[in-house]
Amino acid sequence: MRLFAQLGWYFRREWRRYLGAVLLLILIAFLQLLPPKIVGVVIDGVDKNHMPGSTVWMWIGLMLAIALVVYLLRYVWRVLLFGASYQLAVELREQFYRRLSRHTPAFYLRHRTGDLIARATNDVDRVVFAAGEGVLTLVDSLVMGIAVLLVMATQISWQLTLLSLLPMPVMAMVIRHQGDQLHNRFKSAQAAFSALNDQTQESLTSIRMIKSFGLEDHQSARFAGVAAEAGAKNMHVARVDARFDPIIYIAIGCATLLAIGGGGVMVVHGILTLGQLTSFVMYLGLMIWPMLALAWMFNIVERGSAAYSRIISLLAEEDDIADGEGALPDGGGTLEMAVVRFGYPQSTQPVLHDIHFRLRPGEMLGLCGPTGAGKSAVLALIQRQFDPDEGDVRFHDISLRQLKLNAWRARMAIVSQTPFLFSDTVAMNIALGKPGATQEEIERAARLACVHDDILLLPEGYQTEVGERGVMLSGGQKQRISIARALLLETEILILDDALSAVDGRTEYQILHNLREWGRNHTLIISAHRLSALTEANEILVMQRGAVTQRGTHRELSQAPGWYREMYRYQQLEAALDAPDESDDDDGREVTHE
Template sequence: MRLFAQLSWFFRREWRRYLGAVALLILIAILQLIPPKVVGIVVDGVSARRFTTERLLMWIGIIALIAVAVYLLRYVWRVLLFGASWQLAVELREEYYRQLSRQHPEFYLRHRTGDLIARATNDVDRVVFAAGEGVLTLVDSLVMGCAVLIVMSTQISWQLTLFALLPMPVMALFIKRYGERLHDRFRQAQAAFSSLNDRTQESLTSIRMIKAFGLEDRQSALFAADAKETGKKNMRVARIDARFDPTIYIAIGMANLLAIGGGSWLVVRGSLTLGQLTSFMMYLGLMIWPMLALAWMFNIVERGSAAYGRIRETLAEAPVVNDGSEPVPEGRGELAVAIETFSYPRTSHPTLEKIHLRLQPGQMLGICGPTGAGKSTLLALIQRHFDVTCGEVRFHHIPLPRLRLDEWRSRLAVVSQTPFLFSDSVASNIALGCPNASRQQIERAAGLACVHEDILRLPQGYETEVGERGVMLSGGQKQRIAIARALLLNAEILILDDALSAVDGRTEHQILHNLRQWGEGRTVIISAHRLSALTEASEIVVMQHGRIVQRGRHDALAQEEGWYRDMYRYQQLEAALDDAPENSEEAANA
């Protein structure tokens, strides 16, 4: 029942809907009390031969009118009650989505995608079901049960009523015990469902790799194991769930047995008429629904409570990066990085140390170094995915934590190492950040990213659907579409995080040439493994083990002893070897 207390904020806000539904339920309960009374009157009248045909038809007509009225009233309260509960679903999912969008990478290191999806779908559905059907069954069972008890006690016999309901306290104890066990088991079942969701999501997103490595049987076995475990946990829930109805029906059967036995004795003694006993048994029949509803209510409310607890766990997590209060100053400004040390959450070893950079508007910064040197971490700190633990990053001489997060990120256009494309048209993917962009603007951005001609060769050109995660495109096409998306933003700072790795050398050279024209007056930061992408940078920093070990322009670094010179010569040699077979083939053809 604690779920109703947890959702009290919603019930207070939607009190008109719920009060209207409750009022209608009370009216329906009152109307349903009339037919058993009428039947008792009819039975006694027919037994005493006091009824005419017209009078009998009158009573039958009253019962028919009551049935029609109950039908119409039930329709109205369903609209009121379930309309409110579905509004709760919308609000919970909106709040949940906003919470996920506010979170940063550290949050997604701890939570898996399948589990988050399960909470947004299955768990929310359980809460909504409890807020709708749960409230209905609670009110309906209490109103109907109390009304029937009052009528049975005052209009027929309170002694017979008390005698017939002796099994009910025992039934209530069993139902309470079942509810407590159901809560724990259902929470475990939902966790198992989340794991199954994780397995499904990972299998679908990596289906190409699974097929490439011939892992279909292995993945199927893992999925079957998760499905079996989920089924086992749900079967434990079902075993508890299955105990509710038999307990209730046994209690109802015992109540009927006691009512018939005690009522017959009262009829023989002359304390009750046959019509009154008939009415009493019909009223006792009306008690079946309140008892079933009460047990059902305990069932769905305990499920909803367990689900709401899982949702609140996610909603209660505060973002690790707090929003600032100051607006970002207008105009282009200096970006200054002064990081003494930075460590990822739950790690003691520093990832970055003594990183000092200054970028004026219009400058291009190149970042390179071996794998694991800290390049992507530095870019993540500039985007403020994490806050610097010792040091600061400033823009317009203001530390980033003081700036409004949305405004700061609106100044950035980022292309990551693994670009993500939505299952939509090419044009919609390019216009993701500028949905109102014209086709001319989209095509211009695609031209700057050297992907315009490739797009025109697709079946429907810019209207071609790219498939799930851009499955029908090559790696280079996806990277260039992502670059076009970033250029269309016309942002002040462009960040390319190894975004040219899948592009051939000639196309890379053309894109960089276009970027120099586009980036006039803008700050460009390029992280790359292929050093030819950095030759035009205003400054290049070489990172190793989280530190800057070399810095300068390309010409100076190419002559200076160190990692940059060695890697640059190696890449030149590699490029020459790649070109050799082509040159030999051209000579042979000549």
């Protein structure tokens, strides 16, 4: 029953719908009390031979009219009640998605994708079902049950009513105990469903890798194990669930036995008529639904409560990054980083220390270094996915902690090292951040990213569906479409996180040339393993083990001893070995590759 208290905020807001549904349910309950009374009157009239046939047909017609009115009223209350519960589903999912979109990567280190999907779908469905069917069964069972009991006690015999109710307190205690068990077991079953959902999601997203390694049988065995665990948890729930109906039917059977036995004695002694006993038994039959509904209500409400506790636990999680209140000044600004120390959450070792740089509008900063040097961590701090443990990042000489996150991130466009494309057309993927972009703007961004010609070769050009995660495109095409998506936004700061790793050298050169022209009024930050991407940077930071070990321009670093010069020479040698052999052109002149 605690779910109704948890959803009190929604019931208070939608009180008109729920009140209208409750009033109609009460009216229906009282209308349903009339047919048993009419049947009793007809039986006594026929038994005593003082009711003409026309009167009998009149009563039958009245019962048919009552049935029609009840049918229409049931339609109306279903629209009111279930309409309100479906609106709750929409709001819960909107809140859930809004919270997910605001959380930082630290949140996703704690929660797996499959579990989040399960809470947004299956758990929300359980809550909505309880907010609709739960309210229905609660009101219907209470109103109908109380009304039937009052009629039985006041209109027929209160002594027989008390006799028939003797099994009910025992039934109520047993159901309450089973409800507590159901809550705990269903919560475990939902957790098992989350694990199953997560396993499914991982298997589907990595299906190409699984097939390439021939791991189908291995993954099938793993999935079967997770599915078996989920099935076992649901069987635990089913065992408790299966006890509800037998308990109800045993209680109703005992009550009917007591009613017929006690009522028969009262008829023999002239205390009750046969018609009254028939009406009483029919009324007792009407008690079957309230009792079953009450048990069912406990069932679905406990399930909904367990599901809601899983949802609310995520909605209640505090943001890892507190939103600021400050507004950003218009125009370009200087980006400054002065980080003394930074470590990822749940990690005892710092990944960055003593990182300092100053980047003015229109300048380009290059980041390089071996794998794990901390380049991505620097970019994460700039995007304010995390806050430094010691130190600060400032823009317009304002700490990022003081700025509104949405306002700050709107100044940036990011192309990550693992580009993501939605299952949509090429044009819609490029226009993701600017849905109102014209075709000319989309094509201009594609030309800057050197992907326009590739798109025209696709079956339907810009209207080609790229498939899930861009499955029909090559890695280089996906990277360049992601770059075009970022360029279309015309943001003040553009961040490329190793975003040219899958393109060939000539295409990389052309893209960088286009970026230099485009970036005269924009700030560029490029992290790359291929050092040729950084040759035009105003300053290059060479990072090793979370610290800056060298800094300067490409010319300065390529001449100074250290990691940069060694890696640049190695990459030059590698490029020379990979270059095609020299050949002669049509005029007999030698063609050389620089």
